[in-house]
Amino acid sequence: MEHVQRVLEYSKMKKQLLEHVASSLGRQKINELIPSVHLQDVQKMQDETAEAVTVVRLKGQIPLGGISDVRPHIKRTAIGGALSATELMEIASTLYGAKRVKHFFEDLIEDGHIDVPYLYELASSIEPLSPLEKAIKQCIDDNGYVLDHASTTLRTVRQQIRSFESNVKSKLEQMTRSSGTRKMLSDAIVTIRGDRYVIPVKQEYRGNFGGIIHDQSSSGATLFIEPASIVTLNNQLTEAKVKEKREIERILTDLSNQVGEEAEALLQNVETLASVDFICAKAYYARSIKAIKPKLNENGYLDLKQARHPLLPVDEVVPSDISIGGQIRSLVITGPNTGGKTVTLKTIGLLTLMAQSGLHIPADDETELAVFEHIFADIGDEQSIEQSLSTFSSHMKNIVSILKEMNANSLVLFDELGAGTDPTEGAALAISILDYVYKRGALAAATTHYSELKGYAYNREGALNASVEFDVETLRPTYRLLVGVPGRSNAFAISRRLGLSEDVIEQAKLQIDSEATQVEKMIASLEDSQKSAEKERSKAETIRKEAAVLKSELEAKVKEFDQLKDGLMEEAERKAAKAIADAKEEADVIISELRDMQKQGLSVKEHKLIDAKKHLEEAAPKLLNKKQRQVKRVAEKAKQTPKPGDEVKVISFNQKGSVIKQINESEFQVQLGIMKMTVNVNDMQVVEKAPEPTKSITTIWGNQAHVKPELDLRGERYEDAMRKIEKYIDDALLAGYHHVSLIHGKGTGALRKGVKQYVANHPRIKSARDGGSNEGGLGNTVVELK
Structure with missing residues (x-):
């Protein structure tokens, strides 16, 4: 590893x-x-x-x-x-x-x-x-200094230290300021030597101060003396500092014990x-590195989408699509030197190692990688001078080790397989090694210069050719990987671009047999086809992305339109409801006035007032909330979706036909006359079926509940009464009545006379008579219907 x-x-x-x-x-x-x-x-x-x-x-x-x-x-x-x-x-x-x-x-x-x-x-x-964190921070600041309030003892000792230091400095500063002493000092300052406060005294005045000499300058001209007058104070200061040190050690030990717990x-x-x-x-x-989470499998399947080597600059690396696994177990990559073959191998191997380390990889979505038990690689110049091995021997030693250790759950990468020896023997060895790896079930990717391996994938099951593209015009590799196309020799084209005589090139071509020439032509054709397919794929992908954007925009517009429509509908319904409410309120006032008139003896029918109010209430619109409208819209849409057997109108042909079957989500097979056609759902309109005719009068018997056995015409004008009689007779016949009463009252006799004349001439009235003593007498005409 x-x-x-x-x-x-x-x-x-x-x-x-x-x-x-x-x-x-x-x-x-x-x-x-x-x-x-x-x-x-x-x-x-x-x-x-x-x-x-x-x-x-x-x-x-x-x-x-x-x-x-x-x-x-x-x-x-x-x-x-x-x-x-x-x-x-x-x-x-x-x-x-x-x-x-x-x-x-x-x-x-x-x-x-x-x-x-x-x-x-x-x-x-x-x-x-938190208690431990708080205990430490209460005693120590961010710079690692033990604070005065870490303990009462430490606070007291430090107050003493500050007092002693102040006294010592004060006495020494008095000496440095004294005119008699100043001339004896090298400099009028107070300094420290060995934790003791001292003053710099000239060598010749050393006996004037007494005390203790702690240091001297490099020249010996200055002595750093602790005067005898402050020795006691310095001793007290030193003792206080020793106490401080002991207390700090105690505090730190206590905190350390808390940490240990x-x-x-x-x-x-x-x-x-x-x-x-x-x-x-x-x-x-x-x-x-703009990486994604790859899909994972343990079936030895790799499908890299626009994979990039993570060590190459993002603006320079050329992405590659690489797919190995399943039926294809060996990938043979050919192409010129410095064309990117080795980078492709390293990309496969390194991205696999990264994925198995839990790292996301620089590739596009839908990339899939396998988790291998072993990953082997023979890449680069492994020549060992110490072992006196040639390049070929070193590579072969490594390959022998790989072939011994690999199993069916292994990924094997060979760079320039079989190189470093006789081309014929090297190519034969390379083919044999790839065959052996395939038989063992391992996944292999190999780069090579040998032309014999270009036809390997065409003659071996489970093998696939690939090549790195080379631009003859610029004499530079493009680093693009062309899967399915073997690399072709560019020696003649490069030589021509560099100015080699055409005669020399033509003579060289004669040295190559016709079979090799045909192979080169076939490879060139495949390469052109691959480039064309790549361009078409890229173009199709661009169109697909544009269509996706348009679809998204259209859906947003439809949603916006639905919201606007819902808003307008709500507003219209609110206005309609308000108008009805206003009309109802006004009607209530009128009905109230009519009732007052009725109380005063005027003829106003109560049941007509009730019927009028009921009709007014039924006229009020039934408002739907947003969720109900959405449910209704979905139901209407489902209703408009054609089903097998439905009659539809094909809009583009302006013809009616019937749906035979649904092909997919958006397409149906439709019978148009003698033709069967595939029609898009958006090009069809479901034709509503006409309601079936009434088979029996029994379906109308329900109307009897809404038709009374008598019609009250009292108070009606002559013309209005005749219209009402005509409609009432029809409704009574449909309801199945045999006898009905027409109540016209006695009054002046004009309405009674008109009713008598009307019923005498009606073709569906069998007979008519005045009402009996308990039927209203002359104010009621009873008719028998046919």
């Missing part, structure tokens, strides 16, 4: 990843990072990275400041050791950082916008240990922070 990581530049990729860690904790995790060979573990690591990518995308960053690797400090306290103030402050800072991380992810979950189960589980395992929880917190820092570094790295 170390060999393949070296040749695939896995360590260089990890150096890029290291740039994104927040602490030495994450750095150690990255240094220890190796690919996993278990699909379940790899999937979990990928999911963790994906969660962090989501958080970084939505929140910008994750708070990991202030944390450091304090595990050595913690372990020392666990065995009774004491920590310095700075080391204790590092522990307090790490505890504060851990608490921030915990709260950050708890707040994410509470917001409910992000689902990060792995990161949340990590953060939940952090123990805040929480050693297990602290170590667990540090390990959790290391994992969070590592996962977040993977997320930041993914963002920097």
